[in-house]
Amino acid sequence: MNAPLRLGTRASALATTQSGHVAAMLRERTGREVELVEVTTRGDVDRSPLASIGGTGVFVSALRDALLAGEVDLAVHSLKDLPTGAAEGIALAAVPPREDPRDALVARDGLTLGELPVGSRVGTGSPRRAAQLAALGLGLEITAIRGNVGTRIGHVEDGRLDAVVLAQAGLSRLGRDGEVTEVLDPFQMLPAPGQGALAVECRAGDEDLVALLAALDHPSTRAAVTAERAVLSTLEAGCSAPVGALAEVVEGDDGEELWVRAVVMSTDGALSVRMSATGSPGDAHGVGSRLGQEMLADGAADLMEGPQPEGSDRVGEQHA
Known part of the structure; x- marks a missing residue:
């Protein structure tokens, strides 16, 4: 009998929920038993701003170290936390079907974003969200926060904040989507x-496990996130402003088509470059790279001040 697969995960409620979901998929689709192994990352113990301790990569590196040391067999991450550069000896073996990629508002009294009074305090740990909120011109006071989902929503419940913006996917996975007062349109x-x-x-060298994990891969999701991350990696060459991107595989006249939208903003939301592109899902990286290059040529290269893009090696947002 095969030994249980050791799945490395961060210890937060969201991380263990996500990892448990992957473990259940593995059991169902491959028949292998899986056990969760909690790994503490620097981002879990250091409450400093992410920019000062190395960005989203701080949530990933300890899990990758455990993989390379043979302490775990596989690891599950929120994909937006992955640095865009390749990691030596590590294979991205599967990208399971995606949850709702949109952002969500959790506000007092059931309010939507447009219903929040001028001066309302809205919390986020993300330069991307902060810049796009500022660009809406609603007169909100945007407050930087960190912490897990429960901590952030708690700031609304105790009155310190009027609202927080979080990832809809995380709230859904935790069964807290009933607390969402508005899902924000992309x-x-x-x-x-x-x-x-x-x-x-x-x-990467564990070829049998790479093949086994392929059963969890969702081609449309992988194509979409490949394009989004290609936009980001291209912009990192010349832009350090907040970046948003969303790709979808849709049915076109001649079969499946990949549609990508992206934005680069100044940190205060006053300036932005927005563009979109379409192409073949089979050329997802190329579609995203070309879009990023067009954005740089259209002025994104001038938006150089402020934090690094989310998902980069340097700065970004923490899970939620």
């Missing part, structure tokens, strides 16, 4: 590249 707020998707990694 035309108002484009999500982070990869938001709502999970990444399942294992050692």
Whole structure:
């Protein structure tokens, strides 16, 4: 009998829920038993702003170290936390079907974004969300916060904040989507590249496990997030402003078509470059890269001040 697969996960409620979902899929589709192994990352213990401790990569590196050391067999991440560069010895073996990629508002008294009074305090840990909120011109006071989903919503419940903006996917996975007062239209707020998707990694040399995990892969989701991350990686070459991107595979006249939208903003939301592109899902990386290059040529390269893009090696948003 095969030994249980050891699945490395962060210890937060959202991370263990996501990892438990992947474990259940593995049991169902492959018949293998899976056990969760909690791994503490620097991002879990250091409450400093992410920009000062290395960005979203701080949630990933400890899990990858455990993989390479043979302490776990596979690891599950929120895909938007993955640095865009390849990791030596690590394979992105599966991208399961994506949850809702949109952002969501949890506000006092059931209010929507447009119903919040001028001066309302809205919390977010994301430069991307902060910039897009500012660009809406609603007169909101945007407050930087960190912490897990429960902590952030707690700031609304105890009156310290009027609302928080979180990822709809995380709230759904935790069974807290009933607390959402508005799901934000991507035309108002484009999500982070990869938001709502999970990444399942294992050692690149473990060919049998790479093949086994392929049973969890969802081609349309992988194509979408590949395009979004290609936009981000291209922009990182010349832009350090907040970035949002969303790709979808849709039915076109000649079969499946990949549609990508992206925005680069100044941190105060005053300036932005918005563009979109279409192409073949089989050329997802190329579609995203070309879009990023067009955005740089259209002025995104001038938006150089402020935090690094989400999902980069340097700065971004924490899970929620």
